[in-house]
Amino acid sequence: MKLKTANRLKNMDGGSMIDLLKATQIPEMISFAGGFPAPELFPSEEMAEVSKKILKEMPHIALQYSGAEGYLPLRKHFACRMEKKVNRRVSTEEILITCGSQQGLDFVAKAMINPGDTIICESPTYLGAINAFRAYEPSFVEIPTDEHGMILSELEKALAVCGNMKFIYVNPDFQNPSGRSWSLERRKGLIELAKKYDTLIVEDNPYGELYFQGSELPSIKSMDDGRHVIFLGTLSKILCPGYRLGWIYACEELIQIFKTIKQAADLQSSTISQIEVCAYFDAYDIESHISSIKKVYSHRKNVMIDAMKKYFPKGVTYTNPKGGLFTWVTLPENIDAAVLQTEKAIPRKVAFVPGESFYPNGKIKNNFRLNFSCMPDGKIVEGIRLLGEAITEYME
Numbered sequence: 599m600k601l602k603t604a605n606r607l608k609n610m611d612g613g614s615m616i617d618l619l620k621a622t623q624i625p626e627m628i629s630f631a632g633g634f635p636a637p638e639l640f641p642s643e644e645m646a647e648v649s650k651k652i653l654k655e656m657p658h659i660a661l662q663y664s665g666a667e668g669y670l671p672l673r674k675h676f677a678c679r680m681e682k683k684v685n686r687r688v689s690t691e692e693i694l695i696t697c698g699s700q701q702g703l704d705f706v707a708k709a710m711i712n713p714g715d716t717i718i719c720e721s722p723t724y725l726g727a728i729n730a731f732r733a734y735e736p737s738f739v740e741i742p743t744d745e746h747g748m749i750l751s752e753l754e755k756a757l758a759v760c761g762n763m764k765f766i767y768v769n770p771d772f773q774n775p776s777g778r779s780w781s782l783e784r785r786k787g788l789i790e791l792a793k794k795y796d797t798l799i800v801e802d803n804p805y806g807e808l809y810f811q812g813s814e815l816p817s818i819k820s821m822d823d824g825r826h827v828i829f830l831g832t833l834s835k836i837l838c839p840g841y842r843l844g845w846i847y848a849c850e851e852l853i854q855i856f857k858t859i860k861q862a863a864d865l866q867s868s869t870i871s872q873i874e875v876c877a878y879f880d881a882y883d884i885e886s887h888i889s890s891i892k893k894v895y896s897h898r899k900n901v902m903i904d905a906m907k908k909y910f911p912k913g914v915t916y917t918n919p920k921g922g923l924f925t926w927v928t929l930p931e932n933i934d935a936a937v938l939q940t941e942k943a944i945p946r947k948v949a950f951v952p953g954e955s956f957y958p959n960g961k962i963k964n965n966f967r968l969n970f971s972c973m974p975d976g977k978i979v980e981g982i983r984l985l986g987e988a989i990t991e992y993m994e
């Protein structure tokens with residue numbers, strides 16, 4: 599039978615990523631490709647304790663259906679986290695629990711985008727957001743970025759001319775893929791422009807709490823008057839991704855819309871995941887867990903940067919992130935990172951994500967993303983040595 603699939607599938611490209619993920623599963627592959635947190639740092643013993651307790655004490659609630667908006671005590675925890683981030687009272691009515699922030703991206707797109715609408719985003723931007731938005735058939739306007747964030751004069755030019763513009767998507771803290779963070783000035787400038795052009799901002803912020811020194815910069819949501827910013831949060835990088843728990847923080851009117859979408863999409867996030875995580879928050883100190891994982895990630899990032907200084911040839915540059923999970927490498931312009939990957943890196947059993955897929959309109963080929971959170975020191979050094987060898991051979 600010929601499958602009569604929907605037109606929207608033409609816009610969605612999962613193929614190259616699936617091939618890459620297959621390649622990274624080859625035994626002995628040193629993979630800097632995934633955006634994975636380090637599994638050895640998951641608080642598995644603590645989670646085993648809470649899981650046992652929940653199943654013993656409240657199985658009839660934990661194993662049952664529950665409300666689409668999410669488990670109230672967990673929404674309270676998320677509202678409290680947000681209060682610290684935005685310095686004002688946050689009501690549980692402004693929080694909806696999602697299956698990770700990836701579902702938040704899908705819901706925002708489902709609620710906002712008609713085919714042919716325009717989305718503004720950073721260039722480069724998070725691949726998973728591009729894929730989530732693409733399903734709803736928008737066109738993308740990419741705004742160039744530098745080490746301080748989006749270039750706001752370019753953003754304003756785009757805002758002035760874009761028809762059917764639905765939202766500006768940003769990942770302002772330790773961005774995936776570049777590892778860069780927006781300066782305070784750019785954050786303030788963005789919110790001013792959103793107000794001037796009466797535009798919605800989607801702030802996707804999985805990495806803000808993973809800063810290696812100093813303190814967190816104010817979130818864009820903290821500068822909002824309440825209606826211009828949708829904030830997407832997640833436990834994936836600060837606790838673990840396996841529970842698939844994230845949240846949307848937005849005005850009540852939007853949360854009601856997302857609740858309707860949630861009901862239609864999957865009824866609710868897993869009841870038992872929500873209750874277990876809530877019990878973990880009650881019994882243990884998540885802040886001290888976050889401090890301990892940050893120390894490891896900061897150390898691994900330094901190991902990777904030192905190795906790149908030693909082994910990467912001249913003409914190759916990279917970001918030195920102050921938090922998060924990624925660094926972004928720029929090769930000389932004539933080098934295609936995807937070809938480097940297939941012809942030189944995979945045969946040496948080392949993998950990364952070629953940069954082209956982080957540009958929704960394609961064309962830029964000479965970047966790649968490296969993840970530093972997931973490999974022990976020795977493998978980071980060996981992987982970067984092999985990668986340096988691969989780049990040098992390709993350049994020759």
Ligand SMILES: Cc1ncc(COP(=O)(O)O)c(C=O)c1O
Binds near residue numbers: 701726839
């Ligand atoms: C910027 C960004 N947004 C969203 C996600 C989705 O994360 P999750 O659905 O696990 O919360 C990721 C995952 O890597 C990410 O990097």
